[in-house]
Amino acid sequence: MPARSDRLQASANRPASRHTTVASVALILKIVRVNLLRRHPIALAFIVLILLAATSPLPPVVDAATGAPPLDADLVRPTAYTALAPISNVLDTLTFLTVGRAIALLIVWIPALALWGWLRPGSRRRRIVTAVLGAAIVPGLGVAAVLLPRPVSRLVVADSAFTVIDYHAHTERSHDGRRGWTFHDLAEWHAAQGFGASYVTDHNILFSEDVTDPIPLLPGVEWSVYDQHIVALGSVTLIDRGAFGRDTKSMLRLFAELHRHGAIGIASLPEYWRSHWGDLDAFVAAGVDGFEIVNCAPKALAFPADARAQVLGLAARRDLLVVGASDNHGWGQVTCVWNVSSPSAHGYRSNRVIARPIALAQGDWEPWTAAYTQPWLMLRSLSWSERSSWITWILVILIYRAVPRRAGDPRGLGILARSLSLKVLKLRRPPQAQ
Numbered sequence: 001m002p003a004r005s006d007r008l009q010a011s012a013n014r015p016a017s018r019h020t021t022v023a024s025v026a027l028i029l030k031i032v033r034v035n036l037l038r039r040h041p042i043a044l045a046f047i048v049l050i051l052l053a054a055t056s057p058l059p060p061v062v063d064a065a066t067g068a069p070p071l072d073a074d075l076v077r078p079t080a081y082t083a084l085a086p087i088s089n090v091l092d093t094l095t096f097l098t099v100g101r102a103i104a105l106l107i108v109w110i111p112a113l114a115l116w117g118w119l120r121p122g123s124r125r126r127r128i129v130t131a132v133l134g135a136a137i138v139p140g141l142g143v144a145a146v147l148l149p150r151p152v153s154r155l156v157v158a159d160s161a162f163t164v165i166d167y168h169a170h171t172e173r174s175h176d177g178r179r180g181w182t183f184h185d186l187a188e189w190h191a192a193q194g195f196g197a198s199y200v201t202d203h204n205i206l207f208s209e210d211v212t213d214p215i216p217l218l219p220g221v222e223w224s225v226y227d228q229h230i231v232a233l234g235s236v237t238l239i240d241r242g243a244f245g246r247d248t249k250s251m252l253r254l255f256a257e258l259h260r261h262g263a264i265g266i267a268s269l270p271e272y273w274r275s276h277w278g279d280l281d282a283f284v285a286a287g288v289d290g291f292e293i294v295n296c297a298p299k300a301l302a303f304p305a306d307a308r309a310q311v312l313g314l315a316a317r318r319d320l321l322v323v324g325a326s327d328n329h330g331w332g333q334v335t336c337v338w339n340v341s342s343p344s345a346h347g348y349r350s351n352r353v354i355a356r357p358i359a360l361a362q363g364d365w366e367p368w369t370a371a372y373t374q375p376w377l378m379l380r381s382l383s384w385s386e387r388s389s390w391i392t393w394i395l396v397i398l399i400y401r402a403v404p405r406r407a408g409d410p411r412g413l414g415i416l417a418r419s420l421s422l423k424v425l426k427l428r429r430p431p432q433a434q
Contacts, residue, residue: 040401043394050387053379060383061155064294064324064337064353064360065312072158073340073354076194077383081151085382085389091145093378095332096359098302100367101374102142108371109138146331154194155338155354163341166190166198167266168222168231168292168325174203178330183211189328191215193335201231204241222268226251227275231292231325235262248279252286259287266323269295269303277307280314290321294355296336297327304363319347324355357381 060075062068081088097105117134118127155164169190172181183200190198191214199220200207211217220233225244228251236258244254258265267276267283269292276283283291291311295303315322324337336359340352358377365373382390 040398043398047391047394049376050379050382050390053376053382054384054387056380057382058357058377058380060153060356060381061338061354062357062360064308064355065322070340070352070354072162073338074156075153075356076156077153077386078151081153082383082385082389084151085386086393088150089378089382089386089390090141091148091150092334093358093374093381094142094145095334096296096301096336096356096362097298097370097374098362098367099298100302101362101365101370102298104367105370105374106138106142110135112371113137145333148333150333152192152334154192156194157340161343163196163343164194165339165341166195166326166328166335167220167233167323167339168201168268168295169198169328170202170222170330171200172330173205174222174329176329177202181330183209183217185330186328187211187213187215187217189333190326194338199231199233201233206236206238223254225254228271229268230254230258231266231268232258232263233266234264237261248276248282252279252282255283255287255289264289264321266290266292266321268292268325269300270297273303273307280311284314284318284320288320290323291315292325293322294324294337294353294360295327296325296332296359300327301336301359301362305360307363308360316348321347321351322353323351324353 059069061070061073063070077088094102113134114131115134117130117132120127120130122130157164169186170177170181171183171186172179186198186200195215197216197218199218200209201220201222203222204224206221207217207219209217218233219236220231221236223230223232223239223241223244225241226247230251239254239257244251244257255265265288267288267290272280272283272291291314292300293303293308293311295301312322314320324339326335326337328335337353337355340354342350342352358381361377
């Protein structure tokens, strides 16, 4: 009865909440007191798109095997992330692009924004400057997505018996790792996003450091052999890579060699998809322990859903491990995937791959569509708190631009705060008797 009473009370409160929201929006529009459709069509269209995208939302994360949101895990966004949602979401979205889609997005948006800048009113010199700045927006955001420290989301699981783990990550010791990207940097990067442990799998270099803070780093290596990268986890020792680099047959012998050392071998993306797609049964016969089915590297995000389903089917039939890999090299601030590992299970059921839908979708869209599908996927991925943040920022900018200024008034937040307060006071002042 108490639970039913609570539900009835919540239902009764919903109309009042909706009325409050409507009243607040009406007050804001009255404060602005401008014809939005005439003066700010782009901003108004953007608000409409943000709300329209909410009719077909994407969950924050999904199980990569089933496509369903996990019931025991959720993506938690810190307050600063939500408050800065327009920046946070855009930078995250640019991180989750394949190489081809990134190029296509640049080809469309750089000239489009340059043209927008050139068509702005003003002197010829001002229009040239605006066009150059417009063209620099997307590349600048791309650099910021890779290098700018910022608040990030973290995965939280309900059961502490599970371990959130990364099976594939790099430091500066890899030839393509970011200079200065240390073991401690790698551990902090993972801890901030909810990982409880991570393997260190530098290219052809063994990991033997003792790092336990803020999370344990575990020993591994990524062996580069014939047209394939093999992620070795556990008790790894040096090998003669030349013996496994002559052809596919010699490469496949590496799995048995790893087993002799007490390690396991995971076939990495995108190599087995691009170079050995017809050899997957041979991988299984040779003793592969599992396959990556999600990898956050731009060249691997193109792995399509139908190919992922084939690998999942093979792994389920042969009881093999399937994993996700951040494949972090020090570039980028966020991961597209987490692994929830169960200590009581083995093989296929021992690990669940939890991924962002926007990352999984990259392989299912043609590169040339990126200029419009990537923003749309971003808007569909927003939570309601993020949508509210977006709309609030848009309205604040509109109010700022709508405020009439006296000659000599400087630009800045001061004029916005002063004028907004005056407008609110004017709205609340009772009408004077005639």
